[in-house]
Amino acid sequence: MMDNYRFLTFRTEENVGIITLNRPEKLNALSWELAEELASLLYKLRYRDEVRAILLTGAGRSFCAGGDVDWISGDSDRPMPGTSDPLRPIPRSQRKTPGGPFMDATRQLIAVDKPVIAALHGHAVGAGLAYAMVCDRRFADTTTKMSAIFTNVGVAPDCGLSWFLPRIVGLPTALMMVESGKTFRAEECKEMGLIDELVPEGTAFAAAFDYAKTIAQRASVAVDMARRMIHLGQISTLEQMLDYEGIAGVIVASSLDAREGTQAFLEKRKPVYRGI
Known part of the structure; x- marks a missing residue:
């Protein structure tokens, strides 16, 4: 199944939804429109049950070269609060939430409630680095280059990087990277821990897809709820998590896959999960 978008491509294969950022001539630099498409697609994928895992990658020579500097500089058709002419009209919603869909894409990468695997090559910098850090696991080939490049062009980190980066590489390394x-x-x-699996040049997609397929074949309600619990655990107390886990356990136990999994264990056979 293939869905049509202007700045990304999407298809499903073996219950894996494959999202490809598709501005190769710009090294997949994030325009406002690309970010809108990405956030919108991720929102929809939460409700597409045939998609049990998601793979995020980029077309051409890079994963993502960060935000489109044409927009950040204030010179594009869409105004950028701060760098555009202060007298230039800015939509009310954008003035209140300047990051708009760039930030919402990060939000939806978590809210999609399904494992998201990154296949990286070439540049993964700025907002591209941030989106990679949001993913559950990162497969990268030997061409990959990473940078929290924001301060090099006089701007501050965005797209959730300041939340994810210190949790992945530790506070001192995160500070060094952004400074x-x-x-x-x-x-x-x-x-440094920015990459989970380093593979030979040109093989990141295949390695990430193999992993995503394996995850997609598992009991998806249990997998998705487990993912949600881990994210909740980053912002909750132990007492809260014990309650959350108790509730989640009851929810997952009511799935048909839970019945199949326990029955298969008792019968000493491989379970056949249906994702329900």
Whole structure:
């Protein structure tokens, strides 16, 4: 199944929804319109039960070169609060939430309530780095370069990077990255924890897809709820999590896959999950 978008492509294969950022001539730099399409698609995928895992990648030579500098500089058709002419009209909604769909894409990467796997190559910088950090697991090939590049062009981190980055690489490393804007090679990124799986050049998509297929074949209600619990655990107390886990356990136990999984265990056979 293929859905049509202007700045990204989407298809499903073996219960994996494959999202490809598709501005290769701009190294998939994020325009307002691309961010809108991404956020909108992720919102819809939450309700598409045939999609049990999501793979996020980029077309051409890079995953994502960050925000489109044409827009950030204030010179594009859509005004940028702060850098555009202060007398230039700005839509009311954008003036109140300047990050608009750029921030909402981060929100939807979590709210989609399904595992999201990143396949990285080339540049994964700025907002592209942020979106990669939001994903559940990151597969990258040896061409990958990562940078919290924001301060290099005089802007501050966005798209949730300041929340995710210190949780992934630790506070001192996160501070170094955002303060220096330094670019790191793939091997360095693996050592720092920015990359989970480093694979040979040109194989990131295949490796990420194999992993996503494996996840998609599991009991998806249990997997999705487990993912939700881990994210809740980042902002909750132990007492709260014990309550959440108790409630989630009852919800998951009512699924048909829970019955199949426990019955298969008793019968010493491989379970056949249906995602329900």
